[in-house]
Amino acid sequence: MTLNVAVQMDPIARINIRGDSTFALLLEAQKRGHGLSYYTPDKLSLVGDELVAPVQLLTVRDEPGNHFTLGEPRREPLNAFDVILLRQDPPFDLAYITSTHLLERLQPRTLVVNDPVAVRNAPEKLFVMDFPQLMPPTLISRDLDEINAFRDAHGPVVMKPLHGFGGAAVFRVMPQDMNFGSLFDMFSVTFKEPWVIQRFLPEVKKGDKRIILVDGEFAGAVNRVPAADDLRSNMVRGGAATATELTDREREICTTIGPALRERGLIFVGIDVIDDYLTEINVTSPTGIRAVAKLGGPDVAAKIWDVIESKRASKKA
Numbered sequence: 001m002t003l004n005v006a007v008q009m010d011p012i013a014r015i016n017i018r019g020d021s022t023f024a025l026l027l028e029a030q031k032r033g034h035g036l037s038y039y040t041p042d043k044l045s046l047v048g049d050e051l052v053a054p055v056q057l058l059t060v061r062d063e064p065g066n067h068f069t070l071g072e073p074r075r076e077p078l079n080a081f082d083v084i085l086l087r088q089d090p091p092f093d094l095a096y097i098t099s100t101h102l103l104e105r106l107q108p109r110t111l112v113v114n115d116p117v118a119v120r121n122a123p124e125k126l127f128v129m130d131f132p133q134l135m136p137p138t139l140i141s142r143d144l145d146e147i148n149a150f151r152d153a154h155g156p157v158v159m160k161p162l163h164g165f166g167g168a169a170v171f172r173v174m175p176q177d178m179n180f181g182s183l184f185d186m187f188s189v190t191f192k193e194p195w196v197i198q199r200f201l202p203e204v205k206k207g208d209k210r211i212i213l214v215d216g217e218f219a220g221a222v223n224r225v226p227a228a229d230d231l232r233s234n235m236v237r238g239g240a241a242t243a244t245e246l247t248d249r250e251r252e253i254c255t256t257i258g259p260a261l262r263e264r265g266l267i268f269v270g271i272d273v274i275d276d277y278l279t280e281i282n283v284t285s286p287t288g289i290r291a292v293a294k295l296g297g298p299d300v301a302a303k304i305w306d307v308i309e310s311k312r313a314s315k316k317a
């Protein structure tokens with residue numbers, strides 16, 4: 001099966017191909033003979049009931065500094081594509097939400113991965129609250145009394161913006177922390193939405209495991225160990241990737257959330273697990289594919305394309 005594929009992503013010239021999951025997906029699609037086109041989300045236009053963009057034919061190479069070639073832009077209706085990869089990075093803001101509303105119009109004729117309705121309705125730090133039995137104690141609030149009561153009950157906590165990403169603005173707050181008042185004021189001014197306050201898990205020093213699920217099934221994992229002087233394990237913040245295996249509890253987590261992911265059309269999902277506690281379900285533009293492969297793990301990109309091809313074949317049938 002040959003598919004006509006478009007990718008909606010951030011500027012391809014700026015990506016670091018050594019760790020970029022979108023690039024891994026593009027390499028695998030090209031290997032399978034699928035046609036690739038590229039555009040950035042700011043180029044979407046809705047003309048009447050037709051969604052269009054100036055797409056460019058795309059060729060990719062696994063060569064740093066020489067990783068792509070683009071053709072000339074050509075205005076195309078996006079419903080002419082078999083598959084669109086929704087792969088722009090957060091922030092999950094009004095621009096991102098609007099993009100999901102536009103892409104939703106292409107379905108069911110075009111398969112959008114991940115499903116834009118589910119992406120819009122499953123913010124990573126809110127969707128995870130559907131599974132409180134798998135999580136550490138967690139509060140979503142900006143109310144000072146609620147936050148203080150939670151801190152009194154749980155001691156050290158982590159405080160972070162609800163729609164944050166990449167480890168930005170993540171703080172550990174200790175009991176009787178003299179910085180808390182200033183931190184609360186800063187969050188109040190900076191973030192209009194509620195925040196996440198979560199019991200601090202000391203075992204984060206041993207790693208924050210990224211587990212990838214494809215169509216609701218475990219597909220690969222990597223442990224991300226934070227630097228000695230940092231709370232955050234994100235690789236963009238200096239976290240080191242190490243090989244790992246799943247614990248029994250982590251397999252239980254995957255089994256529990258898998259059906260919900262499949263029902264929502266969330267084909268490529270990355271969950272974060274610390275000390276056997278689920279902390280996030282990442283659906284917007286998950287990462288980890290290349291790190292898993294470099295550490296000798298499964299070929300996650302191939303698994304994702306197997307699912308996409310199967311779903312397209314079912315549509316045609």
